[in-house]
Amino acid sequence: MKGQILKLAAIANAPTRTIIGLMSGTSLDGLDIALCQFEGTGYGTVCRLVDFITIPYTDAFRSRIKKIAFQPAAHLCELTVLNAEIGTYTAELVLQALKNWNFPASEVDIVASHGQTIFHAPKSFHLQDSAPNATLQIGDADHIAVKTGIITLSDFRQKHIAAGGEGAPLVFYGDSLLFTHRQENRILLNIGGISNFTWLPAGNSDLSAFSTDVGPGNTMMDQYVSIQFPGKSFDQDAIIARSGSVNQQLLEALMTDPFFELELPRTTGPEYFNLKYLEDALQKCGNPICSPADIMATLCAFSAGTIVQTIRLLTGDIPYEVYVSGGGMHNPLLHQMISEGLNLDLHSTHELGLNPDAKEAVLFALLANECIAGQQQAFKSRPGIPAVTMGKISLPD
Structure with a gap:
């Protein structure tokens, strides 16, 4: 464990960071994978998109997600299994992309995974005065970290909600x-x-x-x-x-x-x-x-x-x-x-200077860069925009 923490500190203090940003949106068409290199943080951030690919989901996989995504009720067993399965499948697609690019996984510092949105329920939707804004993305990041061997950040939207936002848009x-x-x-x-x-x-x-x-x-x-x-x-x-x-x-x-x-x-x-x-x-x-x-x-x-x-x-x-x-x-x-x-x-x-199809995946790579290496909050808090770092850290071992 100490080795992973020291590695994380070294990544934070390095002059550049190589981060893979992942995005699968509500269209459920596939996984956007953006290989990015970052220098600096905050308003001094320089981001270079090294490579990008969208790997389409199979029809069978997409259908399984559609059975529970955005529905008022879902089978808990299916939801639980998909959480692990999406994490595993995401790791496989990341490794596939790296192989296609001939880019070693050992040279990637961080994977930043948005996950798959299953339900988004701000207060304006659920109308429960005593309950907070809420959102749920699945695709467990521990599975991604363990199977790729790369430190993984995920579940970015929860911190936004905890700090007073609605979890979107980020x-x-x-x-x-x-x-x-x-x-x-x-x-x-x-x-x-x-x-x-x-x-x-x-x-x-x-x-x-x-x-x-x-x-x-x-x-x-x-x-x-x-x-x-x-x-x-x-x-x-x-x-x-x-x-x-x-x-x-x-x-x-x-x-x-x-x-x-x-x-x-x-x-x-x-x-x-x-x-x-x-x-x-x-x-x-x-x-x-x-x-x-x-x-x-x-x-x-x-x-x-x-x-x-x-x-x-x-x-x-x-x-x-x-x-x-x-x-x-x-x-x-x-x-x-x-x-x-x-x-x-x-x-x-x-x-x-940014591929429009890669933009959201790059965004999550940037959020990971801020979380790991940001020197201070780049923003002042305002309604809907809390000044917080976002992302939960999953270590490979």
Whole structure:
């Protein structure tokens, strides 16, 4: 044990650290693996993305997660087994990626694992006054550490909640350290299963930076496609949505919900935005006649509309630029609707020097770097953004 603690101290004091960041989002499409090298901490952080890969989950594995993820009830035995299984499987995928890159595991200092979100329940969702915000990610990190031989950090969101946050979104910490600009107001928009963004006022501005979930990104579209079009897990290139027409009645019903009246920042998940939400909206507007393609077009407009509405509400007349990341950026219709709604050309985080598909995995590597080597808190605590280090440490032996 003493040897591992001394090793951890040596990593903390080293001039550079090699950290693997892992992310599996609510879309359940696979594991993002980012091999990063860090120099410095806080606003002096320099991050280099050495390599990146997304390894898709098998259909059988994805189906097993879907049986319990975001459901109001789950079989405890299945949940318990999956916690260990996801940890083991994650370790196997990390070792597979390292083999593909011909990069020795012995040269990796830390693995930073987000885990698989099973349920996200802020107080605005569970409505229990006496209970705190809550979230659950599984994929036990001890299994990752033991099977890879690499010190592993995990379960980042619990510290955020313990310190008064909602456990999400955590992108603020990475976005603000890496992408704050002296003169340009920026919105770092990430469109995964759920859409979120970080508002980064120019460094010389008196405005406050923060991150917030917006609403659905891909999640409702992906859920609907998987039910209506067997064999498909998402609408490739928006082919289905482009063949349909937006139903304005349904769109209005989807956009009218108490969630969108909550103050920013706010958090949510597929527990809230799902096919039940769609069914309720259809009933609310009298079940208009819509083809599956019309529903897909309307769901796409819904995701775009919530993003446009929230950004416009925040920015008013302030000039800003939008940098997009996440799977939703590959949906051309969603991209077009957002761009037209904001009357603005959208940029990719490629223009900021970071692969947009790798961005969230890099974020968790950065959180691990701060936890292990941060000299002091880089942030002042504010509502929704507690100034804490995050990540639980699992040692290989």
